[in-house]
Amino acid sequence: MPAASLSSLAVVLATAFVARLLLGLAPRFRLPGVVLEIIFGIIIGPAVLGWAHADQPVALLATLGVTFLLFLAGLEVDLAQYRGALARLVGIGFLLSFVLAVVAGESLAALGVVRNPLLIAVALTATSLGLVVPVLGEAGATSTTLGRFVIASASLGDVGAVLLLSLLFSRDTSTTSTRLVLLGAFALAVVIVGWSVLHAGRSTRISGLLVRLQDTSAQIRVRGAMVILIGLVVLAQHTGLETILAAFVAGGLLGFVDRDAMTTHPQFQVKLDAIGHGFLVPIFFVASGVRFDLRALTDHPAQLARVPLFALALLFVRGLPALLYRSQLGARQVVAAGLFQATSLPFLVTAAMIGNEIGALTNANAAALVGAGLLSALLFPVIAVTLLKGDVASDASASGAPQAEAAAV
16 A cells, blocks of 8 residues: 655644744734634645645644634533623623524525524534633733623533534434434533543542643543543544534533643643644634635635625624623623624634535635634734723723622622
8 A cells, every 4th residue: 555645734734833833933913823824725735735635643743723713612611601691791792693694594595695694503503712812812811701701602602513513514414303312312421521530639549640641641631532532523423423523522522621730731722732732723714715715716806705794794693692791891891702702713624624515605604714714813802902002901900890790709
């Protein structure tokens, strides 16, 4: 058997390295790294230079990349924040977002822009937590009332969008009712795995063994995390569910059952980030650019107009529900929250890839969705941070007061 060529993979890895290196050399250039990775991927791909193609090695590692991306996203979800007024407003906001998404999808279908309005609706309901949190942190707004609302809303948006996409759209041809049954069986399996890990963790002998082996060449916690991740992904494949759901659930499950990891092993998250953001995830984003069908947009100006149209749909679906926060935030902060919530890219890339594979999205609409995500990541956080200037410091100090804390949660 001839060895698979790694030429395209080498170009993809070099591109991912150069993209982040250039951003590091220009720290004042506020551009999300994943945006530059996708843009560079388009440039090196068949649409422009033709230096790299989505061949077997690149495709396989890109699949692992999106799997690990969703795994890390699930690991970041903190269920403890969903309580009180915050949980109520964020929950109502997500339901409102889904209603608005259905309206947007049906409107686009009536205009002849899309042929599967429900897929578009699901794609529009997510917020990119991984893009929003770093921007909030740089603005000093993570611990403010605004930051808590945006992070909670983005987390719920990720959970809801992944669940809806897996339930309603799948490469498997089974009916939705069948997938519901399979989802129930998958959930039962997750509970069993979670209970087993929790039960084992209560054993003094096993717990001590994990601590002893976690920083040796065994890297036992990392190996265990990989077993949970790949095991649930394989289970999802055999039950006809989307692997992105399994990856997300694996991250959430690990974060829940291994809550002592941050105290007994503070480097655990760092190691997982190194595998994901240092290797697999960049391949996914650069490969997404390589696969990007630029000609599907540029050959017809009418197709290119779909990019700002989808971006406006994002603002309508995810931005408008921020009006629910008016009792907790000022007017400019409400607008900023809406812009943050409308920032979406990784999930749009994933939804476009799945939609195109199952024939629910044309090449032009898949490319336009990704283009809208790029546009949202480029513009919305920058505008939001500009609106927040002068408000963050006062809100951060106010959020430390017991009254504001009680009102927020």
